[in-house]
Amino acid sequence: MAGMLEGKVGLVTGAGSGIGRETAVAMAREGAKVVVSDINEAGGAETVAIITDAGGEAVFAKADVSDPAQVEAAVKVAVDTYGALHLGVNNAGIGGEANLTGDYTAEGWEKVQSINLDGVFHSMKYEIPAMLASGGGSIVNVSSILGLVGWAQAPAYVAAKHGVVGLTKASAIEYAQAGIRVNAVNPGFIDSPLLRSAGIEPEGDLWKHIAGKHAMGRLGLPHEVAEAIVWLLSDAASFVTGIAMPVDGGFTAD
Secondary structure, three states: OOOOOOOOEEEEEOOOOHHHHHHHHHHHHOOOEEEEEEOOHHHHHHHHHHHHHOOOEEEEEEOOOOOHHHHHHHHHHHHHHHOOOOEEEEOOOOOOOOOOHHHOOHHHHHHHHHHHHHHHHHHHHHHHHHHHHOOOEEEEEEOOHHHOOOOOOOHHHHHHHHHHHHHHHHHHHHHHHHOEEEEEEEEOOEOOHHHHHOOOOOOOHHHHHHHOOOOOOOOEOHHHHHHHHHHHHOHHHOOOOOOEEEEOOOHHHO
């Protein structure tokens, strides 16, 4: 039985760990050939190994998404290696500093925007022409529940993730009749390296506080977000474009 993404070629940014890795693995499981992109070569190579060891097809393309030339080169890897590009998952992101808006550093603001918002724009800028040349495609941008609601001491992250939702909606309208669907997922707090890097440790007080914000009373897992992304990428979601889908255990239901 063919997978949901059989015959497709996809690119995943930030695929060296967490949601990006689980998404790349799930895409390959569903039959896609995957370009695994990350700034972390070791993490990216590990993701490629997981895919190929399971019988899938994948290659690594190093890219810092804040640099348009590196993103363009990653897209070129997909086209040169597999002959097309049909799927894009723009996932690379950072948390940034924790600070009140009035105390937030200009450098910190610019770094978060350059990766979390500009990086999504750069990715789409080069993915879309490649998809048009390939006969169409589907893009999923990874935003956050903080692209739908506010959160104290994360103004840069919240602003960038709201921007991703806006960019998604604008692009969805632009390319809906050209055969390209553009959607976003908005994960709740996910047990991932990004969360751990922010000092949020399992079962600590902050962890428990955040878990309690979700109706399910727990944090999400990367593979739970990956499954939603794969569905949005697939033809099963053929009449879905321009949405920001919460995958949040009920965080935004309250």
